[in-house]
Amino acid sequence: GENVEQHPSTLSVQEGDSAVIKCTYSDSASNYFPWYKQELGKRPQLIIDIRSNVGEKKDQRIAVTLNKTAKHFSLHITETQPEDSAVYFCAASDPGTASKLTFGTGTRLQVTL
Amino acid sequence: GAVVSQHPSWVICKSGTSVKIECRSLDFQATTMFWYRQFPKQSLMLMATSNEGSKATYEQGVEKDKFLINHASLTLSTLTVTSAHPEDSSFYICSAYKTDTQYFGPGTRLTVL
Numbered sequence: 001g002e003n004v005e006q007h008p009s010t011l012s013v014q015e016g017d018s019a020v021i022k023c024t025y026s027d028s029a030s031n032y033f034p035w036y037k038q039e040l041g042k043r044p045q046l047i048i049d050i051r052s053n054v055g056e057k058k059d060q061r062i063a064v065t066l067n068k069t070a071k072h073f074s075l076h077i078t079e080t081q082p083e084d085s086a087v088y089f090c091a092a093s094d095p096g097t098a099s100k101l102t103f104g105t106g107t108r109l110q111v112t113l
Numbered sequence: 114g115a116v117v118s119q120h121p122s123w124v125i126c127k128s129g130t131s132v133k134i135e136c137r138s139l140d141f142q143a144t145t146m147f148w149y150r151q152f153p154k155q156s157l158m159l160m161a162t163s164n165e166g167s168k169a170t171y172e173q174g175v176e177k178d179k180f181l182i183n184h185a186s187l188t189l190s191t192l193t194v195t196s197a198h199p200e201d202s203s204f205y206i207c208s209a210y211k212t213d214t215q216y217f218g219p220g221t222r223l224t225v226l
Binding site: 042105 | 156215
């Protein structure tokens, strides 16, 4: 099955700086890659996603890039704010069951003042 | 929209009792729902895939007789933790699948005494 690795596990940045979280996946047939943000005790919320026919997608301060050849994708957050502090999970779709997702281990982002 | 609710939000029970958790898609029909378990500071671990009108598909290592899943309608899936024990204490989250994306419920925190 699909295997997703995520780095770093923790990330601390100063307010206003950029943050980058990277994920790699194992199955080249995966074609959908969402990113979720989870605040403590809350549900994961979809913040951005990308499909395999696109190399980059941007939504205001958030962007995701996908390199299919290398099988990795990254989340970029610019001009970070304290409210960006949370745990971020990447995921990759399961080629065998399109609706199923395999999640990365998560990155705890701390934005300091 | 894609709103998913979960009930109860938290539950405390005695060891040996059973607990039922409901997951509802409020504004869309979901033929597929997922149940996850999340331990503190860990990622989402898929327990099972729930398909409306058919038996759930369990992930390896998840006891189907202990975690009973019923998906009787297009908007409701239930997870029953039978004969709960302290090691079953966790955060249980459901998601509903819509248009390539999973939308998560708010989670249920189960504490077994």
